[in-house]
Amino acid sequence: MISRSSLGRNARFALRRQSAALPASRRGLAAAASTPFxxxxxxxxxxxxxxxxxxxxxxxxxxVSKAGSRYQLLPGLAEGLEKFAFKNTEKRSSLRITRExxxxxxxxxxxxxxxxxxxxAKFLRDDLPYFVELLGEVAGKTKxxxxxxxxxxxxxxxxxxxxxxxxxxxxxxxxxxxLAFHRGLGDPISPTSSTPLAKYLxxxxxxxxxxxxxxxxxxxxxANNASQADLSKWVGEFFTELPTAAPAKLPKLExxxxxxxxxxxxxxxxSGNAMVIAFPGSSSFGAKGSWQPEIAVLSALLxxxxxxxxxxxxxxxxxxxxxIAGASAVTTNAQYSDAGLFYTTITGTAKGVRKAGEAxxxxxxxxxxxxxxxxxxxxxxxSAKFKALExxxxxxxxxxxxxxxxxxxxxxxxxxxxxxxxxxxTEEQLKKAAKTLIEGKASVASVGDLYVLPWAEEIGLNV
Amino acid sequence: MASPSVNFIxxxxxxxxxxxxxxxxxxxxxxxxxxxxxxxxxxxxxxEAVQLALKRLPPKEAYDRVFxxxxxxxxxxxxxxxxKDQQTKASEDTLYLTPIIREIEAQSKERNDLDSxxxxxxx
Numbered sequence: 001m002i003s004r005s006s007l008g009r010n011a012r013f014a015l016r017r018q019s020a021a022l023p024a025s026r027r028g029l030a031a032a033a034s035t036p037f038x039x040x041x042x043x044x045x046x047x048x049x050x051x052x053x054x055x056x057x058x059x060x061x062x063x064v065s066k067a068g069s070r071y072q073l074l075p076g077l078a079e080g081l082e083k084f085a086f087k088n089t090e091k092r093s094s095l096r097i098t099r100e101x102x103x104x105x106x107x108x109x110x111x112x113x114x115x116x117x118x119x120x121a122k123f124l125r126d127d128l129p130y131f132v133e134l135l136g137e138v139a140g141k142t143k144x145x146x147x148x149x150x151x152x153x154x155x156x157x158x159x160x161x162x163x164x165x166x167x168x169x170x171x172x173x174x175x176x177x178x179l180a181f182h183r184g185l186g187d188p189i190s191p192t193s194s195t196p197l198a199k200y201l202x203x204x205x206x207x208x209x210x211x212x213x214x215x216x217x218x219x220x221x222x223a224n225n226a227s228q229a230d231l232s233k234w235v236g237e238f239f240t241e242l243p244t245a246a247p248a249k250l251p252k253l254e255x256x257x258x259x260x261x262x263x264x265x266x267x268x269x270x271s272g273n274a275m276v277i278a279f280p281g282s283s284s285f286g287a288k289g290s291w292q293p294e295i296a297v298l299s300a301l302l303x304x305x306x307x308x309x310x311x312x313x314x315x316x317x318x319x320x321x322x323x324i325a326g327a328s329a330v331t332t333n334a335q336y337s338d339a340g341l342f343y344t345t346i347t348g349t350a351k352g353v354r355k356a357g358e359a360x361x362x363x364x365x366x367x368x369x370x371x372x373x374x375x376x377x378x379x380x381x382x383s384a385k386f387k388a389l390e391x392x393x394x395x396x397x398x399x400x401x402x403x404x405x406x407x408x409x410x411x412x413x414x415x416x417x418x419x420x421x422x423x424x425x426t427e428e429q430l431k432k433a434a435k436t437l438i439e440g441k442a443s444v445a446s447v448g449d450l451y452v453l454p455w456a457e458e459i460g461l462n463v
Numbered sequence: 464m465a466s467p468s469v470n471f472i473x474x475x476x477x478x479x480x481x482x483x484x485x486x487x488x489x490x491x492x493x494x495x496x497x498x499x500x501x502x503x504x505x506x507x508x509x510x511e512a513v514q515l516a517l518k519r520l521p522p523k524e525a526y527d528r529v530f531x532x533x534x535x536x537x538x539x540x541x542x543x544x545x546x547k548d549q550q551t552k553a554s555e556d557t558l559y560l561t562p563i564i565r566e567i568e569a570q571s572k573e574r575n576d577l578d579s580x581x582x583x584x585x586x
Contacts, residue, residue, distance in 0.1 A: 093570065093573060095570070095573060095574055095577065096573065096577065099577045099580075103582065146519070146521070147519045150519075
């Protein structure tokens with residue numbers, strides 16, 4: 001028996017439910033799920049919800065809030081709000097939250113991307129009500145105490161700053177985003193240690209940002225492996241107390257439509273070398289920006305990392321870089337709601353990075369000239385299609401993408417349409433896309449040994 | 464911090480009405496207000512909870528506390544009471560540290576409770 005004083009009503013309730021017989025409605029893993037890719041959407045208590053029932057035994061649940069580093073009102077607020085997740089609330093202490101979650105065998109997570117702040121939990125399917133209540137409490141009733149800010153949150157922000165500063169490739173990616181988009185999307189995802197945080201961050205500013213970030217129109221609750229009906233029911237019960245609009249005295253959490261700028265930045269760094277060569281990319285599917293399936297295919301064609309072991313794979317960059325000792329390159333297409341950044345990150349020794357940079361620029365030019373085989377294209381299309389579908393299947397990406405789509409448009413992403421439009425990409429489109437990229441302005445960030453690392457102009461890129 | 468007898472009195476309004484002037488007289492007679500101190504300045508510092516609570520004081524409060532203590536020590540060494548206008552008034556004698564100490568004690572009690580909890584399934 002658990003004593004009343006040592007455990008809250010909810011955990012006892014959930015524990016009892018867990019040990020009780022399994023509900024009859026639970027389907028076996030082998031049974032066919034109704035609509036595998038589609039989230040069913042709805043809304044409860046003014047909060048948008050989406051659930052996808054794959055009948056698995058564990059559930060992931062998350063609040064997606066449109067409050068990532070892009071929308072923050074002051075530098076570091078998104079990071080601060082993320083670190084304040086699961087701290088003391090008006091109903092229970094953070095220690096109690098931890099112990100109760102341990103008791104139910106769950107796992108909590110909180111992170112932010114450039115556009116979204118995600119707090120969520122993974123747990124056994126039957127504990128859904130407990131965790132919906134917990135998330136509702138974290139969003140609406142966190143106390144934001146001074147001592148927690150000073151003793152825990154500020155400390156972990158400082159560690160995050162040091163972490164960013166220590167990693168050359170992270171610095172380079174942040175710098176490339178800054179060059180490409182200046183403000184908004186260009187803001188660093190987590191502040192570097194030279195940002196004067198003390199001026200902007202306090203428990204009060206974070207609390208105010210939290211009120212705006214967790215206002216009902218600004219969030220969506222997404223669950224994987226939970227039925228939409230259950231989710232709506234519990235959200236309707238536990239999310240009633242969230243503010244229906246952001247406080248009027250705060251500026252709105254918006255950022256101006258993203259514009260591409262381009263340029264070059266060089267940062268010397270004592271450990272590690274990284275070079276990020278970026279071009280304007282494709283926005284995410286169905287958003288108000290420009291979705292270009294050929295960019296996704298181009299990113300697979302250039303690639304860099306092989307899907308198979310012990311082989312450089314088919315992708316052009318990995319073939320070009322294979323002979324260069326001490327360098328590796330990965331091409332990514334980072335998709336955001338109204339813009340995208342198509343970039344290749346090269347890491348390794350300074351000399352290796354220099355050579356790989358030259359090889360990359362040469363490869364891009366050859367693609368623009370149409371020097372690739374038909375087979376490569378079909379492989380790239382297949383790989384791009386696989387990646388798009390797999391990221392939708394993957395739980396965490398799926399949660400964030402679905403939540404984001406819900407907040408902006410009120411509709412969940414249709415992955416089958418994404419795959420179809422990728423499948424229709426032709427060689428001609430690829431050639432044209434590569435040509436536009438190489439003729440336009442690049443954003444080049446070099447971090448590391450600047451004596452050796454090349455300028456963009458030296459490897460033949462316009463900035 | 465409230466002892467049982469205090470609760471006994473507080474719960475009975477008529478008794479409370481009788482006792483309040485007596486309590487006020489007693490507190491005044493204790494003399495610390497004449498040295499410019501507050502009741503919370505007298506809490507012994509030699510415990511972890513109080514040390515942590517002192518760390519959590521807002522900077523202004525912490526500064527004022529040190530000032531009051533130093534002024535009181537000085538007055539005590541000089542065998543003098545402070546002039547009337549510098550003495551603590553009853554309205555200024557607020558609990559600025561006790562709530563923080565209570566919070567810390569509640570927290571550590573909760574930690575103890577949770578750490579020594581025994582979970583048994585009811586089957």
